[in-house]
Amino acid sequence: MDRRQFIKTSGYAAAATGSGLLLPTSAFAADDIAVGSIHDLSGGLDIYGKPMLDALTLAIEEQNAAGGLLGKKVRLVSYDPQSNMQLYTQFAQQAALKDKVAVVMGGITSASREVIRPVLDRAKTLYFYNTQYEGGVCDRGIFCTGVTPAQTVGKLVPYAMKKWGKKIYVVAADYNYGQITSQWVKKFAQENGGSTVAIEFFPLDVTNFGPTISKIEAAKPDMLFSALVGGAHISFYRQWAAAGLNKKIPLASSTFGVGNEQIVLSAEEANGYLLSYNYFQSLATPGNTAFLQRFHKRFGADYPNVTELACGTYQGFKLWAEGVKKAGSIDHMKVTTALESGISIDGPSGKVTIDANTHHCVLNVSVAEVQDKKFKIIQTFDQAPPSDTSAVCDLKKNPKDNQQYVIKV
């Protein structure tokens, strides 16, 4: 066999295997609806991503058990970007162009969202971002179903200030989430007659907090606010407790618990921390009890904790499915218009309604306290609007808007 012949035959072989691989997918495509999932299932962010995929799997299985959508089965297409931003771009393209999914659910950090948002915008593929984040994204191609600072920090800071005092020291992760969230803390502190003594940022790999802890003690704040993120930052809570300060200066956080920090730390280390999210596993509503029953039946009774992000993903899928039913189609624009009519669902966290002006959600928010590795609900605020984003974003008036607004204090 000479070189040319070899190239020819191997070319045919490749073409044959290629089309062989493609055939079943295209055959399937006609009678089912593909839903893309891009969540980190390995690498540093997998503590967040795995529960999200589990929740999405459950939501899709329930949809199929109830007869599917528009008479078709829903099929999950899952990609693992391995906590790597380049893979996010690649998989978003693959999902939209090759696998032709009807919607993409995914993205965890704000960085990953900003990576895939333009890709999906260009490909005219609907995008659901189901994570709590810093707010301000204004784009008709995306629906952000997670809570934003006006909903969480806006409830948590006044509550904590009333309980503990007006001087707040802020420690935050050094990227857009921490920077923007700490500005919201400052704004809400000032609006309630308080102040932030200092705001300090830490790159995600900092593990030595000794000098910072002494500085916090020297500043004598009434309370500490933490927007720290990820595994390395857990050392802060460790060293904070080791210095005995968790007994002296109380702490509130907008991130604690999302990565199950309350399970990693001991009860003595984390008891008394105040948090605020849309969903806590310990919410005692009939909707949540039933949801947890189904969740534990599917993934085992020993599932450590159903997180805020998992519940957000579950609710995100339900909202989209509701939109598809109303539109009677999976067409990108038709579903968007249907969702903009103010669709709402009853999720595990309560009623969730899409706000047409911002493509964010109106939902319940609870303040809770860490107690013995669990969350004790203190107060639930019904139907909090995404007022941070709606102050700057109006997609009805300006549907072509496409940017992330940043708050100025």
Place this chain on the structure above:
Amino acid sequence: MDLAAIVVIQVLYGIASLVIVSAGLAVIFGMMKVINLAHGEFMMLGAYATLGALKIGINLWVAIFVAAPLVVGGIGVLLERLVIRRLYGRMIDTMLATWGLSLLLVGVVTSAFGNTTAGISTPLGSFTVGAYSVSVYTLLIIGVAVVLGVALRAVLLKTQLGLIARGTMQNPAMADALGISPSRVYMVTFGVGAALSGLAGGLLAPLTGVVPTMGGAFIAKAFITVIGGGPAILAGLVGASTFFGAINQIAAFLSTPVFGEVALLFAAIVMLRLLPQGITGRFFKGSL
């Protein structure tokens, strides 16, 4: 006054943690000229060994001071026999091999224990200096660093083992001619270096989150300390740790921990420009 005491404690702590984190690397690089890029992963293994020992009911202090060094020392000896000994004298190849090992170890630990953050609470509680609280564990770290330095010196200078090790590093052919097997000395030295890294990991476990990738946070500092220290192992380790640790912590106090890291790296660059052979290339020449 209280603040001054706190600053002194934190600076000593900064120096001590650099000594502990770099000791294993200093032994392996300083004595054997093997650039061990898996140093961070050895520490990670030490942390996991401590957690594992705790889980089967072993006392915390035994887990840190016995289990972690033993387990990681054993793994070190195994890896030396399987991989490193085939590559002595080929610096680039050892770098590549140890880098591969580091990726392998991260992968193995991730698939065994999952990529979740584990950890243990810091023991011993706290004490107060005036208006400030300090963790007792901080003092323990300082104490361990001092003991470690003294013990290293004693072993290298006062024991036959130390003499044989130093002799072999200086002239392996002559040691061989005198009836000492260099291959065995290398194996033991690598094992001791790995055990020291394991101890560092065990000591860090109660201070940080334990994840398979935790080594990455420490390896750069360890390398800077060892390179900055220069040819004398012990004097270099202590000298560079003191210099970098003090700069890092004082800068962190004056501004933020981020700036502390920047100051450390900047000091390292300036120092290596002025003293390309490291601190002991100019000062304390001929010391250990």
